[in-house]
Amino acid sequence: MRIANLDGRAVLLTDGGAVDIHQASGGTLSPDPQTLFDQWPQTLPVLRGLAGESSTYPETDAYRETDLRxxxxxxxxxxxxxxxxxxxxxxxxxxxxxxxxxxxxxxxxxxxxxxxxxxxxxxxxxxxxxxxxxxxxxxxxxxxxxxxxxxxxxxxxxxxxxxxxxxxxxxxxxxxxxxxxxxxxxxxxxxxxxxxxxxxxxxxxxxxxxxxxxxxxxxxxxxxxxxxxxxxxxxxxxxxxxxxxxxxxxxxxxxxxxxxxxxxxxxxxxxxxxxxxxxxxxxxxxxx
Structure with a gap:
């Protein structure tokens, strides 16, 4: 997994773009990148599930490298x-x-x-x-x-x-x-x-x-x-x-x-x- 901060929101970076973690998890995981790590390893199973589905996730967005924080x-x-x-x-x-x-x-x-x-x-x-x-x-x-x-x-x-x-x-x-x-x-x-x-x-x-x-x-x-x-x-x-x-x-x-x-x-x-x-x-x- 490649976990990033895209303009203040936690995302997974994939070959197809960025997957918004909060949206993809149905609100289970926080949109805040710091909270994602502060709550580790409890967040890990959900993230692994999202990573396994990311190649087919319908709302993968293109992003600019300059928007990564x-x-x-x-x-x-x-x-x-x-x-x-x-x-x-x-x-x-x-x-x-x-x-x-x-x-x-x-x-x-x-x-x-x-x-x-x-x-x-x-x-x-x-x-x-x-x-x-x-x-x-x-x-x-x-x-x-x-x-x-x-x-x-x-x-x-x-x-x-x-x-x-x-x-x-x-x-x-x-x-x-x-x-x-x-x-x-x-x-x-x-x-x-x-x-x-x-x-x-x-x-x-x-x-x-x-x-x-x-x-x-x-x-x-x-x-x-x-x-x-x-x-x-x-x-x-x-x-x-x-x-x-x-x-x-x-x-x-x-x-x-x-x-x-x-x-x-x-x-x-x-x-x-x-x-x-x-x-x-x-x-x-x-x-x-």
Whole structure:
């Protein structure tokens, strides 16, 4: 299943278009995308039934990619993992961690997959990431059971303003530097793991104005999805609708020689195998 947020309503994306989940379920499921995930896994059997019928559903609608919004628009918690690919650690001159480096992004930064992002002052960098959507609550989840707690996977960009992120004495301001408006593009859809041949190893890449910046595989993460879920849940309770940005592969702008950052007019395209593509454009913010 490919679950999306189409102009504020929960839909299933199919080859024929979008199926409105509330209408197709006869009102059983909420039209609100967040509620759909907040009530997971109770919503799952109905969704599976709708997905099985979607190819013949008479009210499948065409849609515009620009009408897709963040598929999980109001998560209770957003976790993000830093330096989770060895080649990224190497380009940053850091030793791979023995413990997942964890910070947060604030929900106000979330936006859809095909938008224009206003650039604040500073050095704004790209970080394409696989994003985990929690579907089943849990505390102290064993790694072997972690996949049972997923609702699905989606694409994210952990956009980062580096001056703000690295400012001041320790600890550095990761959460603030990565939470400007529009700095959490997600989507186009939450894809359930059964749609993917190997959800633990997906090609992940991004291009800037047609030039490949990042090109890796999620199977190269230092801490895979089961380990991240086990680690985070060993400390805090994971709840349905929570997001985990799992880290970025090598190729960010700040480690290049010379460094390269996003500018007004740039186009950033992020792709993850089986999950789709998101396209971002950028413009200078106009402060009032």
């Amino acid at each position: 963040a598929p999980v628009p109001r998560p209770g918690q957003i976790f993000a993992i830093g330096v989770n690919y060895r080649e990224h650690a190497e380009e940053a001159g850091l030793e791979p961690s023995t413990w997942p480096m964890t910070f947060t992004k604030f929900a106000s930064c979330l936006t859809g997959p095909n938008v224009t992002v206003d650039l604040p002052e500073g050095w704004v960098d790209w970080e394409v990431e696989l994003v985990v959507v929690i579907g089943r609550a849990g505390h102290r989840i064993p790694a072997v059971d972690a996949w049972e707690h997923l609702a699905g996977l989606t694409i994210g960009q952990d956009l980062s303003e580096r001056i703000g992120q690295w400012s001041g004495p320790a600890p550095q301001q990761f959460s603030l530097g990565k939470s400007h408006p529009g700095f959490g593009p997600t989507g186009p859809a939450v894809v359930t793991p059964d749609e993917l041949a190997d959800p633990a190893d997906l090609a992940i890449s991004c291009t800037l104005n047609g030039e490949t910046m990042q090109d890796g595989r999620t199977g190269d993460m230092i801490f895979g999805i089961p380990e991240l879920i086990a680690h985070l849940s060993s400390i805090t309770v994971l709840r349905p609708g929570d997001l985990i940005f799992t880290g970025t592969p090598a190729g960010i702008g700040s480690t290049r020689t010379p460094p390269r950052f996003l500018s007004s007019g740039d186009e950033l395209i992020s792709t993850i195998e089986g999950l789709g593509t998101q396209t971002l454009s950028f413009r200078a913010a106009h402060n009032s």
